[in-house]
Amino acid sequence: MPIADDISIAANGDIRYTGAAHGASGSGYYTVLEFHRFLQDRADDQTSSGDDLMDISRETPSDKQFDTIITLLGSYNIDDTLAEHLYGGSIIQGGGNVIYDGVAVIAAADAFVEVVQNGALIANDFWNSTPFGSANSGLNPDPAQGLSHRFMLKVRTGGADIDGRRLLVQTREWGKTFSEFKINGTSRGVNVAALNFSNDLNNLTAVGTVAGFTDIVNLTAGYNQLDVDANSVAEPYYSRWDRGSRSINQFYERMKWLTRRGSAETLYGLNGELFRGITHEVAVTTPRSGTVAEGVAASWTGGTGQVLARDSGSTATKLWIQLLTGVAPTAGQTITIGAATVTAAAGTPSTERQVSFPFCGVSTGSALIGAYGFALETADLSVNDRLFDLNNVQRNPPNLVTFTVAGLVVGEDTVLVGPENGSGGLLLNQFTLNGALSGAAVTAVMVNGPIPADTPTTGTIRILRANGAYTRHPYSSWSGSTFTLASATNFSTNNAANGANCYISYIDKVADATTASFQATYLADRPLYVRRRDGGATPTKTFEGVATLGSAGGSITVQRQSDA
Amino acid sequence: MPGIPDPLAQFFPMSRGNAVHGFMGSIGVARLPTDSIGNFTLTLTNLVIGSAIRIELLGDGSLIEYRVADAASEVFVVPAYGSGNPGNSLRIKVRKSSSAPFYKNYETQATALVGSQSIFVSQIPD
Numbered sequence: 158m159p160i161a162d163d164i165s166i167a168a169n170g171d172i173r174y175t176g177a178a179h180g181a182s183g184s185g186y187y188t189v190l191e192f193h194r195f196l197q198d199r200a201d202d203q204t205s206s207g208d209d210l211m212d213i214s215r216e217t218p219s220d221k222q223f224d225t226i227i228t229l230l231g232s233y234n235i236d237d238t239l240a241e242h243l244y245g246g247s248i249i250q251g252g253g254n255v256i257y258d259g260v261a262v263i264a265a266a267d268a269f270v271e272v273v274q275n276g277a278l279i280a281n282d283f284w285n286s287t288p289f290g291s292a293n294s295g296l297n298p299d300p301a302q303g304l305s306h307r308f309m310l311k312v313r314t315g316g317a318d319i320d321g322r323r324l325l326v327q328t329r330e331w332g333k334t335f336s337e338f339k340i341n342g343t344s345r346g347v348n349v350a351a352l353n354f355s356n357d358l359n360n361l362t363a364v365g366t367v368a369g370f371t372d373i374v375n376l377t378a379g380y381n382q383l384d385v386d387a388n389s390v391a392e393p394y395y396s397r398w399d400r401g402s403r404s405i406n407q408f409y410e411r412m413k414w415l416t417r418r419g420s421a422e423t424l425y426g427l428n429g430e431l432f433r434g435i436t437h438e439v440a441v442t443t444p445r446s447g448t449v450a451e452g453v454a455a456s457w458t459g460g461t462g463q464v465l466a467r468d469s470g471s472t473a474t475k476l477w478i479q480l481l482t483g484v485a486p487t488a489g490q491t492i493t494i495g496a497a498t499v500t501a502a503a504g505t506p507s508t509e510r511q512v513s514f515p516f517c518g519v520s521t522g523s524a525l526i527g528a529y530g531f532a533l534e535t536a537d538l539s540v541n542d543r544l545f546d547l548n549n550v551q552r553n554p555p556n557l558v559t560f561t562v563a564g565l566v567v568g569e570d571t572v573l574v575g576p577e578n579g580s581g582g583l584l585l586n587q588f589t590l591n592g593a594l595s596g597a598a599v600t601a602v603m604v605n606g607p608i609p610a611d612t613p614t615t616g617t618i619r620i621l622r623a624n625g626a627y628t629r630h631p632y633s634s635w636s637g638s639t640f641t642l643a644s645a646t647n648f649s650t651n652n653a654a655n656g657a658n659c660y661i662s663y664i665d666k667v668a669d670a671t672t673a674s675f676q677a678t679y680l681a682d683r684p685l686y687v688r689r690r691d692g693g694a695t696p697t698k699t700f701e702g703v704a705t706l707g708s709a710g711g712s713i714t715v716q717r718q719s720d721a
Numbered sequence: 722m723p724g725i726p727d728p729l730a731q732f733f734p735m736s737r738g739n740a741v742h743g744f745m746g747s748i749g750v751a752r753l754p755t756d757s758i759g760n761f762t763l764t765l766t767n768l769v770i771g772s773a774i775r776i777e778l779l780g781d782g783s784l785i786e787y788r789v790a791d792a793a794s795e796v797f798v799v800p801a802y803g804s805g806n807p808g809n810s811l812r813i814k815v816r817k818s819s820s821a822p823f824y825k826n827y828e829t830q831a832t833a834l835v836g837s838q839s840i841f842v843s844q845i846p847d
Contacts, residue, residue: 197818197847200826201773203787213775213814214782217826221847 158185160195164239165208166218170232172196174239175208179286179296186288186297188245189259189309193219193227225259225346237311241283244297244307247345256313258343260284260350262306262326264336267293268354270306271418271430273325276461276481278430284308305354312343320482326350327514329418329430331364333357335514337433359520360410367414372401376534378425379451380466380477383532385544387555387678389636392546394532395435395466395477405542408533409520416515424516425465426452427479434516435465435530437485437509438547439476439492440502447497449473455494457501459483464494466530466547473499477510477530477547485509510549540679556679558710562687565668565715569691572673572715574664575619577684577703584686585627587660591638594620595652598645604659608635611680611706615643617665621658622651629665679708689715696720755808757800759835765813766794767842769824772817779810779830790815801833809833815842823847 163176163185177183187195196218199211211218218233225246229235234250235243240257248257262270262284272279284306287294297307312322327337334357338350375398382391400408415422420429448470455462455476460483467473476492476499478485485507486492492499501507513519513528520526524541525533532544540556562572576584588604602618618640619627631643653659663675663685677683682705689700698720704713752758765774768790776785776797785799802808815827824844831838 194818194823197816197823197826201816201818203773203775213773213787213816214777214784217816217828220825 158183160185160187160191161199161207161209163187163242164192164195166196166199166211166233168210170218170234172218172229172233172235172239174236174242176242177289179241179283180289182289184242184289186242186244189227189243189248190221190224190246192243192248193221196233223346240309240311243309246309246347248309249345254313254316255311256322256345257309258312258322258345259307259309259347260324260326260340260343261304261347262295262350262352263303264305264328264352264354266298266300266305267295268305268328268333268352269294269330269418270350270352271327271329272310273327273431274310274323275320276431279310305352307347310343318342321484323482324348324350326352328352328354329413329416329515330354331413331417332360335413335416337512337514353514357413359406359522360413362407362410364414364417367407367410370401370403370407370411370414372399373403373408373411374399374401375424380468380547381532383535385532385535385538385546385552385554387535392550392552393466393468393530393548394544394546395530396532398533398537400533400537404523405525405537405539406520406522408537409515409517409525412517413515425463425479426454427463431481432516433479433512434528435477435510435547436480436512437462437478437507439478439486439508440504440506441473441476441492441499442502443500445473445497445499447471447495449476449494449497449499453495454481455492457486457490457492459487459490460485475547556708557676558679558706558708559674559676560663560685560704560706560710561672561674561712562664562689563672563712563714564717565671565673565689566691566717567668567670569693569695570668570689570715571691572664572666572668573662573688574673574675575660575662575686577686579684581701581703582686583660583688585621585660586658588658590620590653590655590657590659593652593655593657594648597647597649599648600642600645602630602632602640602642602659604638604640605656607638608640609680609683611677611683612661613663613675613677616675617662619660619662619665620653622653624651626651627658627660629662677706679706679710682707685711687713687715691717752803754803754806757802757808759801761799761801761809761833761835762837763797763799763811763813763831763833764794764837764839765790765797765815765842766839767844768793768795768815769817769822769844771820772815772824772844773819775814775816777812777814778808779812780807782812785811799833801835813840815844817844818847 176185202212205212216231220228229250246259295306322343324340329335334353336353377397384391416429422429424432449467461481462478466477468475486501488503490501510529518527527544530547538554544552576587578584591603591605632640633643634641664673687702691697698718700715772790775787811831817824825847
């Protein structure tokens with residue numbers, strides 16, 4: 158459709174679109190240069206014609222600085238509707254009080270693009286319209302140049318930039334990779350936003366199925382400390398998700414579902430579609446007042462954000478925020494969070510943090526490479542997961558492995574799994590006691606040397622007593638060189654001497670199932686000695702063997718030979 | 722008062738108007754401001770052929786002459802009026818923006834006088 162058929166020029170300078178609507182036959186789209194040429198074509202006519210009140214008697218309507226920057230002069234102006242039909246540059250009007258800047262999206266065809274402006278999604282996403290006769294959505298694509306969309310957006314009105322002309326261009330389509338591109342203040346002309354829009358091979362589950370993964374919940378939406386790497390020192394995170402019965406990849410899909418296009422979910426007080434995770438860490442100090450909450454809005458001169466975590470409610474020294482508008486707080490600024498206030502610390506209080514798409518991080522299919530500060534509860538992590546705490550330090554969960562003894566008869570077999578001595582026997586002196594045990598209510602057993610880090614958190618130990626027997630003692634925890642017994646034990650008679658042997662009995666019980674197992678953190682291969690005995694009604698010969706607790710755990714199946 | 726002889730008598734009526742010349746005398750009447758006192762020959766040079774040219778009054782934009790340049794120089798003869806007459810204030814528009822090569826709109830002003838003037842038109846490619 159010729160541009161002249163789609164545009165009218167009124168005597169008061171209003172230039173308006175009169176053509177067909179988006180998607181309809183004949184809907185017209187023109188570059189800003191074509192628009193300028195059209196105006197100029199009319200401007201040198203001797204007399205105006207039709208609905209274009211423009212000829213040489215009228216003031217010059219437009220000026221071209223570059224092919225992509227057109228200034229409408231005097232009272233000439235376009236409205237938002239006509240702006241939707243122009244692309245490939247900027248239109249400046251009203252003496253610079255109103256500016257539409259061009260956006261070109263580099264993405265695969267049919268990408269669905271959202272634009273966040275001034276902290277909110279632009280509801281009228283006309284650029285995603287499907288042109289009449291096209292198989293793909295997206296206005297003014299240029300596949301040869303890898304462009305999926307070209308359009309203009311108003312970035313300045315009333316003489317004031319809209320949020321500093323900042324735009325966040327993003328795509329969050331189900332089954333596709335999530336991606337975003339931040340334009341920190343558009344320039345005149347065409348502003349390019351590159352998005353990754355491709356199939357996500359770890360996001361193949363039907364959206365309706367993932368909607369039912371409601372057993373995935375965030376147990377702590379805010380600052381919390383977890384010992385992800387099991388080094389006995391907890392690290393800070395801003396979430397503690399429970400993935401319920403789901404796999405780590407199903408969890409990843411659920412995170413995408415929460416933040417997909419059209420999401421009605423709320424995360425930390427934000428609509429899921431707008432949630433990005435932590436963008437800035439802000440050091441704060443006194444003066445401060447009130448109690449800083451999490452999942453609430455914050456504001457300061459020049460910006461707004463959402464507080465996702467803080468290290469303390471009443472004496473916060475750190476905030477972790479998602480920046481919504483403007484720029485991050487600078488030194489000395491007062492940050493208002495509801496009824497509370499804190500002060501940005503001196504120096505450079507705000508540290509920008511890298512966001513991930515989706516906000517949880519990246520799935521390998523069987524493991525999660527977590528985003529900054531993102532965490533699941535430790536029980537839901539495996540050795541191949543990688544998390545980054547709020548100090549931006551990578552944390553690797555321990556390799557929890559399981560050793561299983563199979564082939565047992567319930568109620569008949571007694572199983573003992575202990576350390577192997579290197580000669581196929583049981584290592585009786587894995588430890589020696591550091592101090593005699595002679596009290597009537599002993600709860601702590603101290604050994605010489607550290608207890609190995611691959612020791613189960615609970616279990617049993619055997620201690621050599623004065624009468625030569627190795628008695629069994631359940632422990633409820635251990636730390637350093639001390640086992641804490643599950644219950645007070647009387648060592649006042651038949652005590653254990655200082656330096657007496659002691660070892661961990663990893664499995665030490667009468668079979669209550671056809672298998673018995675224990676779980677431990679893998680550090681290095683650990684040789685194990687296994688003994689099974691059954692002296693009951695149908696006795697069998699003693700089985701003895703050795704096995705290894707390796708990086709993938711281990712197992713052994715006991716043999717049964719009648720001893721009748 | 723040029724053109725009015727001085728024979729026996731001259732009469733100037735209260736009203737102003739064209740000069741009337743009669744036997745044995747003449748009646749001189751001052752010209753109206755809307756009456757030209759001569760011609761202003763305006764030559765525009767360095768024109769891009771095909772440019773639209775409009776000469777209009779600066780005051781109200783009323784058309785004096787419109788022409789499409791078919792040569793690099795175009796000569797316009799427009800009326801000149803007495804000093805201070807707003808009819809002498811001219812706006813000259815030169816536009817070539819309908820077909821390539823395109824040029825930015827050129828606009829200048831001139832004051833008509835009895836005589837001639839040449840204006841060099843510097844059209845900038847658009």
